[in-house]
Amino acid sequence: MKEEFNENIKEFETLLQKMASEIASGxxxxxxxxxxxxxxxxxYITRLNNxxxxxxxxxxxxxxxxxxxIKAMCKRLKQTLANFKEILLQNTADPLANSRLAFEQLRKxxxxxxxxxxxxxxxxDNPSPLIDAILNFKRASEAKAQVVSIQAKEDVEPLLKYVLNRIDHFRAVLIDLEKKVGEMKQIMRELQEESLKILANKKLAKKDNTEDKTERKQLSLSNFNQTNQKEREQNVNG
Incomplete structure (x- = not known):
């Protein structure tokens, strides 16, 4: 894979140089x-796109x-290549205007x-360490048995170190995550307890208020009855 990629880079660079040379020479x-x-x-355009x-x-x-x-850069280049051909294939009243527009895309x-x-x-030059280790191991495994025996140890070692380091990292992250989950649970319990207390106090206050209103009504009715009784007695005596 790395060899193929390197060859592609060389060809890609050669194509760009040829295009630049032809533009510079007129x-x-x-x-x-x-x-x-x-x-x-x-x-050039077709090969660059491929x-x-x-x-x-x-x-x-x-x-x-x-x-x-990677995706953004490849998308931008492929779009520029497509724009170049699309402009040249358009039928317009001023073909040379199309050529000028397409030439701008060619420079782009x-x-x-x-x-x-x-x-x-x-x-x-700087692939992902894990991917690089896997590719090196794969390359070593395809070599002769004696070479594999020597190279495999050297190639597997960085892979194992990387994997172990990642495991330690994930373990630390997991411990921290568990700690935060515990803290969140405690906060939720406290909020729940406070909410229940508030609801209980509201119910108690409402009950007391209702009883107080009932008591006041009863007192008012009693006073009303006493007043009526006195008035009747006065009328009889009068």
């Missing part, structure tokens, strides 16, 4: 008719943690391609 320029401009560049798709898969395998960057191909080349070299 062999390809913006005043060419659309069809002629397409004829001179189509092979290499971009292949290299995207290889880069995602070698450096999965950079997936967002060189810029985006250079960015892609930089990313590919970076991933080639």
């Amino acid at each position: 062999a390809v320029y913006e005043k060419l008719p659309p069809q002629e401009l397409l004829n001179k560049t189509e092979a 290499l971009t798709e292949k290299n995207e898969e290889l880069m995602l395998t070698l450096k999965p943690e950079k997936a967002p960057t 191909v060189l810029t985006d391609g250079s960015d892609m080349l930089f990313l590919m070299r970076e991933i080639r």
